[in-house]
Amino acid sequence: xxxxxxxxxxxxxxxxxxxxDVKHEFDAGTGLTHDTIDYIVDVKGEPDWLREWRxxxxxxxxAKPMPxxxxxxxxxxxxxxxxRYYLAGGQKASRSWEDVPDDMKRTFERLGIPEQERxxxxxxxxxxxxxxxxxxxxxxxxxxxxIFVGSTDGLKEYPxxxxxxxGKVIPTGDxxxxxxxxxxxxxxSFIYVPPGVKVKHPLQAYFRINAxxxxxxxxxxxxxxEGSEVMYMEGCxxxxxxxxxxxxxxxxxxxxxxxxxxxxxxxxxxxxxxxxVTKRAIAHEEAEVKWxxxxxxxxxxxxxxxVVLKGRKARGEVVSIALxxxxxxxxxxxxxxxxxxxxxxxxxxxxxxxxxxxxTYRGLVHVPKHLKGCRNxxxxxxxxxxxxxxxxxxxxxxxxxxxxxxxxxASVSQISAEQIFYMQQRGLTEAQAMSLSVNGFVNDLVRxxxxxxxxxxxxxIDLEMEGSVG
Amino acid sequence: MNSLSIQNxxxxxxxxxxxxxxxxxxxxxxxxxxxxxxxxxxxxxSKAIGGHPDYTVTEGDVVLDGESILGLEPxxxxxxxxxxxxxxxxxxxxxxxxxxxxxALNARQPDGEEIEATDFYAKLYEEMDELDIRREFTARAxxxxxxxxxxxxxxxxxxxxxxxxxxxxxxxxxxxxxxALKVVSAGVNAQRGPATGMLVIxxxxxxxxxxxxxxxxxxxxxxxVRTGPKELALELEEKGYDFIKDELAEPVPA
Numbered sequence: 001x002x003x004x005x006x007x008x009x010x011x012x013x014x015x016x017x018x019x020x021d022v023k024h025e026f027d028a029g030t031g032l033t034h035d036t037i038d039y040i041v042d043v044k045g046e047p048d049w050l051r052e053w054r055x056x057x058x059x060x061x062x063a064k065p066m067p068x069x070x071x072x073x074x075x076x077x078x079x080x081x082x083x084r085y086y087l088a089g090g091q092k093a094s095r096s097w098e099d100v101p102d103d104m105k106r107t108f109e110r111l112g113i114p115e116q117e118r119x120x121x122x123x124x125x126x127x128x129x130x131x132x133x134x135x136x137x138x139x140x141x142x143x144x145x146x147i148f149v150g151s152t153d154g155l156k157e158y159p160x161x162x163x164x165x166x167g168k169v170i171p172t173g174d175x176x177x178x179x180x181x182x183x184x185x186x187x188x189s190f191i192y193v194p195p196g197v198k199v200k201h202p203l204q205a206y207f208r209i210n211a212x213x214x215x216x217x218x219x220x221x222x223x224x225x226e227g228s229e230v231m232y233m234e235g236c237x238x239x240x241x242x243x244x245x246x247x248x249x250x251x252x253x254x255x256x257x258x259x260x261x262x263x264x265x266x267x268x269x270x271x272x273x274x275x276x277v278t279k280r281a282i283a284h285e286e287a288e289v290k291w292x293x294x295x296x297x298x299x300x301x302x303x304x305x306x307v308v309l310k311g312r313k314a315r316g317e318v319v320s321i322a323l324x325x326x327x328x329x330x331x332x333x334x335x336x337x338x339x340x341x342x343x344x345x346x347x348x349x350x351x352x353x354x355x356x357x358x359x360t361y362r363g364l365v366h367v368p369k370h371l372k373g374c375r376n377x378x379x380x381x382x383x384x385x386x387x388x389x390x391x392x393x394x395x396x397x398x399x400x401x402x403x404x405x406x407x408x409x410a411s412v413s414q415i416s417a418e419q420i421f422y423m424q425q426r427g428l429t430e431a432q433a434m435s436l437s438v439n440g441f442v443n444d445l446v447r448x449x450x451x452x453x454x455x456x457x458x459x460x461i462d463l464e465m466e467g468s469v470g
Numbered sequence: 471m472n473s474l475s476i477q478n479x480x481x482x483x484x485x486x487x488x489x490x491x492x493x494x495x496x497x498x499x500x501x502x503x504x505x506x507x508x509x510x511x512x513x514x515x516s517k518a519i520g521g522h523p524d525y526t527v528t529e530g531d532v533v534l535d536g537e538s539i540l541g542l543e544p545x546x547x548x549x550x551x552x553x554x555x556x557x558x559x560x561x562x563x564x565x566x567x568x569x570x571x572x573x574a575l576n577a578r579q580p581d582g583e584e585i586e587a588t589d590f591y592a593k594l595y596e597e598m599d600e601l602d603i604r605r606e607f608t609a610r611a612x613x614x615x616x617x618x619x620x621x622x623x624x625x626x627x628x629x630x631x632x633x634x635x636x637x638x639x640x641x642x643x644x645x646x647x648x649x650a651l652k653v654v655s656a657g658v659n660a661q662r663g664p665a666t667g668m669l670v671i672x673x674x675x676x677x678x679x680x681x682x683x684x685x686x687x688x689x690x691x692x693x694x695v696r697t698g699p700k701e702l703a704l705e706l707e708e709k710g711y712d713f714i715k716d717e718l719a720e721p722v723p724a
Contacts, residue, residue, distance in 0.1 A: 413563075421522050422560035424544035425553075426574040426628065433545075436573055440564025440611065 016237025016268055018110065020103040022210055024129065028086035030213065034058060037183060040086045044152055044186065047159075057172045057182035064176040072329055074300050078274055083215045083246055085184045086130050093125070093135040093150055104128045111237065113206050120452060122201035123148045127218060128208050130186040137203070145194040146230075148203055151219045154190025161192055165223055169252035169308070170280050177302075178278040181217045181250040188218030188249065193228040193259075202231040202264070202450060207247075209238035209273070215246035222252070224259035224287075233264040233453065240270040244299065247273055253281035253289055257311065260288045266453055268460055269298035271327060277303045280335070283343075285311030292449060293320040295330050296460050304362060306335030309343035309374075316345040321442050321457070324357030324389075325464055333362035333394075338404075342373040349380040350442050353389030354464065361393045369400035376406045383441045384414045385434060413441075435465035471536045473497040474519075474552075474636040474667055479530035481511075481518040481692075488514040490692035491530070496636065499664040503678055504671045505703060506689035507711040512671045513557060515689075516640040520554045521547050534636065549578055551635030555625040555642050562612040567624065568594065570612045571631050578632075597630040601657045618645030619654075626657040637661070638669045643677035655680030675707035688714055 028039045037058055041051045066075050094100050097114050108114065108126050117124045123137035125148065132150040141148075147158060155162045172182040189205050209216050224230050238245055247269065255261045261281065269275055275298040281289040291305035307316025318334035336345035351359035365376045376399065382391035391412060399406040415437045423433035438461050439446070446454045474496045481489035488511045496502050506512050518525040519532055521544035531538050539547045562570065571594065576584050591608075598607065601623050613621050622642055629637055639658065643651055658681050662668070670681055678686070678700065686703045688696040688711075696702065696714055706714070 416560075417523065419560045419562060421520070421544060422556065423562065423570075425520050425548050425556075426570070426632065427545055427548040427577040428573055429545050429577070430543070432573065432577065436565055436570070437562060440562055443564040 016111065017239045017270060019210055019239040020106060022101075022103045022128070024087040024211070025090040026086065026088045027084065030084055031081045032058070032083070032085055032184065036085050040184060040186065043086070043088070043090070046152070046155070050155065053167075053172075054183050057179050058184075060173045061176060061179035061183055064173070064179060066176060071302060072300055072331060074329065075274075078244060078246060082213055082243070084211065084213055085215055085217070086186060087211050087214060088129065088131040088186070089133065091133070093132040093153070095134075095136045097134060100126075100133050104133045107208060107210065108134070108206065111206065111208070116204070116452065120201060121204050122199055123203040125150060125189050125205040126208070127187040127205065127216075129211050129214060129216065132187055138201075141199060141201075144197045144199075146197060146199060147190065147192040149190050151185065151188040151190050151221065154221065158190070158192065161223060162190060162221065165252065165254050166221055167252075169254060169282050170250055170278050174278060177248045177276045178250050181219060181248050181278070184215070185217045185219035185250065187216070188220040188251075189222070189232070190220070191222040191230065191232065193224045193230045195225040196227045197225075198229040199231070202233045204233045204235070207234065207236040209245055209247065212241045212245070213243055215248065218249045220249065220251040221254075222261060222263070223254045224256060224261050226256045227258040229260040231262040231264065231450070233266075233450070236267040236269060238270050238273055241272050243272065245270075245273045247275045247277070249277045249279075251277070251279040255281060255283045255287035255289050257285045258287060259284070262290045262292065263305075264292040264450065264453060266294045266296070266456055266460070267298070268296050269301075271297060271299055271325075273298045275301040275303065277301075279303065279305040281305075281307045281316070282310050283307055283314035283316055285340075286313045287311060288315045288317075290317040290319070291334075293318065293332070294457055295320070295322040295332055296464065297325075298328060298330075300329045300331065302331045304333045304335050304364070306337065306364075307345065308337045308339060309345065310339050312340045313342045314340060315343070318347045318349070319445055319448055320349045321445055322349075322351040322359050323438075323461065323464055324351065324353045324359045326355035326357055329358045329360070331360040331362065333360075333364070335364040336366070336376060338365075338367040338371060338374045338376070341371050343371075344375045346376070347378040347380070348445060350383070350445055351381075351391060352383045352385065352438055352441065353391050354385040356388050356390075358390040358392075360391070361395070363395045363397070365395075365397040365399065365406065367399040367401070367404045367406070371401055372403045374399075374404040378406075378408045380410045381441070382412045383438065384412065385438075431466045435462045438465060473535070474669070475533040476519070477531045477533065479515075479518070479532065480528045481514055482526045482528055483514065483524060487528070488692055489518060492689070492693055494669075494687060494694060496667040496669050498635065498667045500684045501662060501668040501670060501681065502685045502687060503683035503703065504669060504687045504689050504694075505673070505675070505706055508673065510689045511692040512673075512689055513640055514692075516554055516638045516669075516671060519638060520544055520552065545577070553629050553632060553634030553637040555622075555629060555637065555639040557641040557644060559613050559621045559625055561614045561616075563614055565612050566609050567612055568608040571628065574628070574632060594631065597627055600630070600660060601627050602653055603627060619647065619650035622646055622650065622654050623657070626654055630657065630661060635665065636667045636669070638671065640671045641673065642670070643672055643674065651677070651680060675703045678703045690715060
């Protein structure tokens with residue numbers, strides 16, 4: 001391969017790995033104290049109830065130990081005192097790309113966001129470090145009464161809807177990182193879809209970390225009112241830094257009676273990012289919530305999207321793909337809490353471990369004794385590329401009572417040297433052969449993705465495999 | 471120049487030498503058969519030519535149209551025009567036959583170019599019809615859940631689509647009933663021609679009734695011990711491999 005091709009490859013492989021120097025007007029400084037919180041609240045001009053709420057969350061965060069009794073010890077390498085918790089330009093999110101500051105606009109253009117917006121999205125929010133710099137929704141969608149704004153605008157402009165649900169799906173003290181997010185959150189989306197409104201095209205958020213030694217703590221709240229439907233997609237990137245970066249989001253979904261929410265994530269974090277995210281939904285009667293989650297990149301990801309099946313005949317689904325390359329640990333899974341009769345849940349998880357990469361699946365399915373007619377199906381499959389790769393599965397399934405059914409299947413497979421030789425003999429390079437095998441392994445899941453995202457995912461897998469063979 | 475030339479080849483698996491000084495020249499336009507008893511190194515020969523990493527060439531050369539291919543990766547050898555029809559074709563779960571073949575064809579295009587989908591399917595369906603393969607085959611995963619006969623037919627289909635300069639057919643007759651054998655042989659014969667050289671490796675003479683070779687080689691103990699016209703195959707069938715072993719001046723370890 002010529003030098004020229006190699007250079008092109010480098011640019012392509014690390015599409016998110018670039019950085020324009022951006023001066024932020026507001027910087028909460030390094031480290032986290034109660035003063036940091038007052039700074040954030042003052043800059044954002046937030047109400048007193050939220051100031052109090054944040055301070056309380058910080059106390060909970062400080063009091064809670066790291067969950068290293070079950071999770072990776074690598075968590076201990078996060079130095080909270082070295083992180084910057086709020087970096088923003090101070091401007092309100094623009095409704096036009098014209099008004100977005102040049103360096104930020106250039107960043108999102110390079111990531112292809114404005115182009116995707118024109119092609120197939122109903123609305124876009126683009127977050128740069130702590131705050132959204134762009135937020136817009138197609139006129140026709142807005143006219144249907146759909147609200148799609150940043151979390152700060154949401155809590156200020158729609159307090160009656162926001163406060164009713166904020167922190168109700170995931171309480172502050174759910175875990176150490178939900179407490180951290182509650183203390184310092186900024187950015188993220190607030191979405192409300194009125195009864196019966198079916199949003200035809202997806203709404204998309206793009207989360208971009210640009211600054212070093214920085215923590216991004218977006219907070220997303222989506223409420224789909226009775227009989228409504230919405231699909232939300234998020235993408236994430238960050239450039240490579242020498243030091244660790246922290247991304248710790250909280251995402252709460254509320255699907256009221258008969259509503260449908262699909263939440264799609266394709267994250268491609270650089271290998272220095274600790275990605276510790278809490279995602280949960282409440283599904284009311286006959287509502288459906290589906291999480292589609294693709295975890296590529298990061299140093300350590302811990303994420304277990306969940307659905308609390310609160311109303312009769314509610315349905316929850318988690319479809320996840322995790323790809324753990326050298327030096328990465330994808331610790332992912334799903335939680336299904338059945339809390340009403342005739343609720344059904346489905347978990348399909350596929351993980352791929354490459355080199356010394358490690359994939360862990362943790363699943364929690366809970367069906368209490370007094371319920372009837374509940375069903376869960378769990379499938380988790382792991383693919384190991386090398387003998388040094390590692391995969392672990394920790395399913396925790398409690399199904400009590402009669403008339404509830406649960407099915408669990410798990411498999412581990414490895415791409416054999418004979419398979420690779422067979423494909424190479426047909427003319428594919430080793431990397432192409434691996435990539436094709438991996439794509440084959442996740443193929444049945446990728447088909448459930450929106451087309452644009454399945455193309456993106458295939459591309460990301462190709463690039464990961466290119467980088468993983470000598 | 472226009473041949474696949476195997477010159478004094480020595481091949482080891484681990485510490486064990488399996489091929490021990492084998493020389494063979496397959497000119498374009500000819501079909502050569504290599505026959506031999508079990509354990510004579512027939513399958514090792516095809517894997518070593520293909521570049522399988524478990525097989526170490528310690529001496530000799532393999533030259534394709536004047537160029538040594540021993541230093542090349544298996545995929546580079548394939549793109550130079552070498553094709554192996556496997557005795558045991560691998561399954562590739564989740565990857566459809568159509569996608570696999572398209573990927574293989576695209577790997578042969580200049581950088582950044584891809585073959586047109588319509589051209590591809592037209593060609594694919596034409597060749598599938600020749601081999602009596604049904605349309606739904608394209609959406610099935612490569613060799614997954616295929617019968618022995620289907621796997622072998624798939625190998626010949628891949629060969630027809632990829633149009634190699636040199637094809638090595640490793641025990642293509644194994645596991646085939648007589649009807650499947652006829653279809654597969656017809657597929658191979660359709661690809662005979664001045665642009666293609668073939669090496670047919672087999673234990674039995676039966677296959678050579680359908681794919682009639684120009685030259686027959688007998689392989690024993692990792693070497694070619696006899697070369698002759700197609701009638702040599704019949705003689706072997708009649709007398710067994712022992713008569714050749716007996717004729718050899720020095721005893722050959724099994």
